[in-house]
Amino acid sequence: xxxxxxxxxxxxxxxxxxxxxxxxxxxxxxxxxxxxxxxxxxxxxxxxxxxxxxxxxxxxxxxxxxxxxxxxxxxxxxxxxxxxxxxxxxxxxxxxxxxxxxxxxxxxxxxxxxxxxxxxxxxxxxxxxxxxxxxxxxxxxxxxxxxxxxxxxxxxxxxxxxxxxxxxxxxxxxxxxxxxxxxxxxxxxxxxxxxxxxxxxxxxxxxxxxxxxxxxxxxxxxxxxxxxxxxxxxxxxxxxxxxxxxxxxxxxxxxxxxxxxxxxxxxxxxxxxxxxxxxxxxxxxxxxxxxxxxxxxxxxxxxxxxxxxxxxxxxxxxxxxxxxxxxxxxxxxxxxxxxxxxxxxxxxxxxxxxxxxxxxxxxxxxxxxxxxxxxxxxxxxxxxxxxxxxxxxxxxxxxxxxxxxxxxxxxxxxxxxxxxxxxxxxxxxxxxxxxxxxxxxxxxxxxxxxxxxxxxxxxxxxxxxxxxxxxxxxxxxxxxxxxxxxxxxxxxxxxxxxxxxxxxxxxxxxxxxxxxxxxxxxxxxxxxxxxxxxxxxxxxxxxxxxxxxxxxxxxxxxxxxxxxxxxxxxxxxxxxxxxxxxxxxxxxxxxxxxxxxxxxxxxxxxxxxxxxxxxxxxxxxxxxxxxxxxxxxxxxxxxxxxxxxxxxxxxxxxxxxxxxxxxxxxxxxxxxxxxxxxxxxxxxxxxxxxxxxxxxxxxxxxxxxxxxxxxxxxxxxxxxxxxxxxxxxxxxxxxxxxxxxxxxxxxxxxxxxxxxxxxxxxxx
Amino acid sequence: xxxxxxxxxxxxxxxxxxxxxxxxxxxxxxxxxxxxxxxxxxxxxxxxxxxxxxxxxxxxxxxxxxxxxxxxxxxxxxxxxxxxxxxxxxxxxxxxxxxxxxxxxxxxxxxxxxxxxxxxxxxxxxxxxxxxxxxxxxxxxxxxxxxxxxxxxxxxxxx
Ligand code: FES
Ligand code: FES
Numbered sequence: 054x055x056x057x058x059x060x061x062x063x064x065x066x067x068x069x070x071x072x073x074x075x076x077x078x079x080x081x082x083x084x085x086x087x088x089x090x091x092x093x094x095x096x097x098x099x100x101x102x103x104x105x106x107x108x109x110x111x112x113x114x115x116x117x118x119x120x121x122x123x124x125x126x127x128x129x130x131x132x133x134x135x136x137x138x139x140x141x142x143x144x145x146x147x148x149x150x151x152x153x154x155x156x157x158x159x160x161x162x163x164x165x166x167x168x169x170x171x172x173x174x175x176x177x178x179x180x181x182x183x184x185x186x187x188x189x190x191x192x193x194x195x196x197x198x199x200x201x202x203x204x205x206x207x208x209x210x211x212x213x214x215x216x217x218x219x220x221x222x223x224x225x226x227x228x229x230x231x232x233x234x235x236x237x238x239x240x241x242x243x244x245x246x247x248x249x250x251x252x253x254x255x256x257x258x259x260x261x262x263x264x265x266x267x268x269x270x271x272x273x274x275x276x277x278x279x280x281x282x283x284x285x286x287x288x289x290x291x292x293x294x295x296x297x298x299x300x301x302x303x304x305x306x307x308x309x310x311x312x313x314x315x316x317x318x319x320x321x322x323x324x325x326x327x328x329x330x331x332x333x334x335x336x337x338x339x340x341x342x343x344x345x346x347x348x349x350x351x352x353x354x355x356x357x358x359x360x361x362x363x364x365x366x367x368x369x370x371x372x373x374x375x376x377x378x379x380x381x382x383x384x385x386x387x388x389x390x391x392x393x394x395x396x397x398x399x400x401x402x403x404x405x406x407x408x409x410x411x412x413x414x415x416x417x418x419x420x421x422x423x424x425x426x427x428x429x430x431x432x433x434x435x436x437x438x439x440x441x442x443x444x445x446x447x448x449x450x451x452x453x454x455x456x457x458x459x460x461x462x463x464x465x466x467x468x469x470x471x472x473x474x475x476x477x478x479x480x481x482x483x484x485x486x487x488x489x490x491x492x493x494x495x496x497x498x499x500x501x502x503x504x505x506x507x508x509x510x511x512x513x514x515x516x517x518x519x520x521x522x523x524x525x526x527x528x529x530x531x532x533x534x535x536x537x538x539x540x541x542x543x544x545x546x547x548x549x550x551x552x553x554x555x556x557x558x559x560x561x562x563x564x565x566x567x568x569x570x571x572x573x574x575x576x577x578x579x580x581x582x583x584x585x586x587x588x589x590x591x592x593x594x595x596x597x598x599x600x601x602x603x604x605x606x607x608x609x610x611x612x613x614x615x616x617x618x619x620x621x622x623x624x625x626x627x628x629x630x631x632x633x634x635x636x637x638x639x640x641x642x643x644x645x646x647x648x649x650x651x652x653x654x655x656x657x658x659x660x661x662x663x664x665x666x667x668x669x670x671x672x673x674x675x676x677x678x679x680x681x682x683x684x685x686x687x688x689x690x691x692x693x694x695x696x697x698x699x700x701x702x703x704x705x706x707x708x709x710x711x712x713x714x715x716x717x718x719x720x721x722x723x724x725x726x727x728x729x730x731x732x733x734x735x736x737x738x739x740x741x742x743x744x745x746x747x748x749x750x751x752x753x754x755x756x757x758x759x760x761x762x763x764x765x766x767x768x769x770x771x772x773x774x775x776x777x778x779x780x781x782x783x784x785x786x787x788x789x790x791x792x793x794x795x796x797x798x799x800x801x802x803x804x805x806x807x808x809x810x811x812x813x814x815x816x817x
Numbered sequence: 818x819x820x821x822x823x824x825x826x827x828x829x830x831x832x833x834x835x836x837x838x839x840x841x842x843x844x845x846x847x848x849x850x851x852x853x854x855x856x857x858x859x860x861x862x863x864x865x866x867x868x869x870x871x872x873x874x875x876x877x878x879x880x881x882x883x884x885x886x887x888x889x890x891x892x893x894x895x896x897x898x899x900x901x902x903x904x905x906x907x908x909x910x911x912x913x914x915x916x917x918x919x920x921x922x923x924x925x926x927x928x929x930x931x932x933x934x935x936x937x938x939x940x941x942x943x944x945x946x947x948x949x950x951x952x953x954x955x956x957x958x959x960x961x962x963x964x965x966x967x968x969x970x971x972x973x974x975x976x
């Protein structure tokens with residue numbers, strides 16, 4: 054539990070203004086889209102019109118001859134590179150080779166003096182295809198006569214982030230399988246007092262980071278230099294090292310401000326392609342995708358889940374079983390980990406003695422699916438939290454009380470082999486219920502829901518950092534964590550300022566340059582505060598230890614006689630701040646001390662997950678019986694974050710996540726008709742807007758300092774998304790008596806369900 | 818083509834092509850990168866700038882249309898002495914952004930709103946701002962920031 058209770062924080066646990074505030078409100082914050090290199094050329098991508106086709110030939114001669122074009126790159130030009138990449142499975146060619154596997158796949162790139170010229174030349178490339186049969190759903194992909202997407206066996210990627218075997222590329226369209234099992238589900242269901250069972254669908258969604266994927270590459274004999282909008286520069290470095298067969302020291306990824314990620318900028322995207330363009334064009338090349346192209350690059354896995362859950366006569370959940378089929382699209386990307394995580398996350402934060410979850414993801418001829426905020430959790434929390442309400446209704450219990458009675462307790466080992474639960478769901482649910490007035494009378498046509506989520510954070514502990522204390526007493530943190538908007542550039546200096554006793558304003562951050570900043574595995578899975586925060590804390594303390602030794606040297610006393618005080622040291626009457634210690638040590642008002650820290654899977658980080666990411670949400674909705682339109686009357690978020698290093702930022706993460714979850718609950722969905730994405734533009738893909746704002750919003754944090762991170766902190770920012778679709782479905786059921794198991798709950802779906810109910814007089 | 822217009826209070830003359838958008842001229846020719854481009858189809862508001870005080874989507878507004886007009890971008894809001902516009906300050910105080918990619922357009926739209934209606938209700942803010950998307954914040958702190966700026970500006974004028 055809580056490592057150290059520190060009631061009087063100076064800097065942490067305060068809502069200090071964002072470090073990047075001024076540059077962001079004045080338009081001075083630089084994103085990759087804003088950068089230009091001298092001599093830079095621009096690339097545009099030709100994409101496949103077919104979902105599945107052999108490439109018979111590509112003739113780029115007319116495009117190459119077009120004035121202003123430097124070169125055209127195709128799958129035939131990659132001799133000398135290892136063109137297949139992937140941190141989990143090396144199944145993804147940087148440009149289609151021999152065949153295309155989805156409509157929208159990159160087939161060729163034109164590099165030209167400017168974007169317009171590159172774009173014009175795309176039309177001059179002649180590609181001959183032979184169309185193949187295609188599959189678009191897991192069901193089609195599993196069919197006996199289904200065409201194979203990938204014929205060959207792949208190399209497993211080195212950094213897949215889980216211990217299980219990779220099952221892709223074994224002569225079927227299966228990408229990854231995973232299952233968990235304990236107790237005896239058959240027996241338990243036989244003896245159950247009540248059982249609910251149903252089929253659920255969680256849609257394909259698009260993260261819409263407002264900054265679309267963008268990268269600039271400069272490949273020379275000095276190595277590969279890339280500016281990218283990537284969340285995980287070190288993971289991308291690993292892929293590029295293998296594409297170009299270089300030591301990591303010759304691959305440099307630099308990530309300035311990133312215009313939103315939400316998981317969609319996790320792992321490698323366009324970097325190998327733009328690097329290949331620069332390699333062939335022999336000059337720096339920029340590739341800026343449009344939003345339409347970004348929608349053809351990554352989406353979330355959609356999931357078909359059959360689930361059943363059982364209770365005994367005392368209202369205790371005794372069993373859960375599920376079979377999940379996920380649609381991973383044409384390439385694996387991070388979906389193997391999504392499969393593992395969604396399998397685990399079916400258990401929800403409940404202590405269930407008999408569990409069997411089987412999960413399988415399939416390759417289909419659709420846009421590749423990968424990480425998406427909460428990876429895998431929202432997909433299975435829709436069935437999981439729906440069934441909690443369905444069961445409660447069946448046995449005549451209040452769903453809130455029913456949750457409380459079954460939710461994992463603090464310290465409970467509810468998931469065999471994993472870290473005991475480190476959250477306080479009772480308090481989370483209680484806070485959410487109170488915020489939406491759970492027990493107050495409901496107006497007609499209104500319904501409420503409270504739901505929770507507790508997921509095994511995917512944060513793998515491998516992180517290092519450097520904290521440099523300068524002779525003027527200011528501090529530079531070198532961190533591989535990327536500022537995506539989540540606030541790492543604010544939270545990390547808060548921690549260093551707290552530890553070193555210096556002003557927050559004196560702590561600067563240098564981030565995400567693989568040539569300069571020490572290794573950090575990724576910026577995702579809500580890991581930064583917990584893991585990088587701990588690294589910054591430890592590196593600050595290590596710097597202090599060094600400065601104590603220096604102070605002893607300067608004052609000519611024994612190290613044991615030096616006492617640390619906030620911002621410096623004392624020895625008898627003598628008191629020195631850090632600036633004085635360093636300046637006197639070097640006998641010049643310059644120089645520095647370098648504090649370091651390495652975090653790995655050991656000590657307090659040896660049990661996984663590093664933390665359980667827990668949150669509750671509460672909603673009140675109303676349903677227009679005529680149109681089926683749902684209105685969000687109230688929304689409450691409760692983040693169980695251990696300790697909020699910056700409460701305003703933590704709450705901001707929660708409301709941002711809950712709003713994305715609300716979008717999926719109400720209207721967000723990528724729709725395929727045949728081989729084509731039919732709403733692949735922001736004109737057609739419905740996103741939450743101002744007018745979708747719930748009428749009342751309350752944001753709460755539960756801070757019991759029960760995490761392993763700095764001062765008891767743990768991660769947040771995903772969990773409030775996960776429960777929203779189920780929560781809305783539950784509230785609709787309470788408002789109307791119809792149970793909808795397919796998200797999103799569009800007006801049409803709700804209207805049809807209401808109509809069917811009126812006809813049949815029963816639940817659909 | 819020769820394009821003359823007033824940009825953030827200063828007259829400019831630049832060369833542009835007939836099909837170039839105002840966003841392209843601002844970002845590529847004038848290196849004013851504060852104006853962001855996302856959807857490019859006039860639905861997200863990231864590229865919002867003011868032309869003669871009215872909000873326009875610079876991603877689809879032809880640069881040449883701005884000839885002889887007054888264009889204000891996010892770079893034009895900060896006073897020369899470094900004082901921020903009350904809206905910029907309110908966005909900071911209310912944590913009304915995360916990644917910041919929507920922020921310049923958001924602030925410019927909000928500025929147009931407050932210029933037109935100095936004391937908008939919550940409903941009026943929501944209605945006016947509906948053309949600006951933010952994927953990070955869930956809009957809650959943005960509404961609060963606009964209300965806060967309106968209050969601050971109200972006090973200013975009363976003084
Ligand atoms: S970029 Fe202009 S409105 Fe979206
Ligand atoms: S702050 Fe990221 S989109 Fe608004």
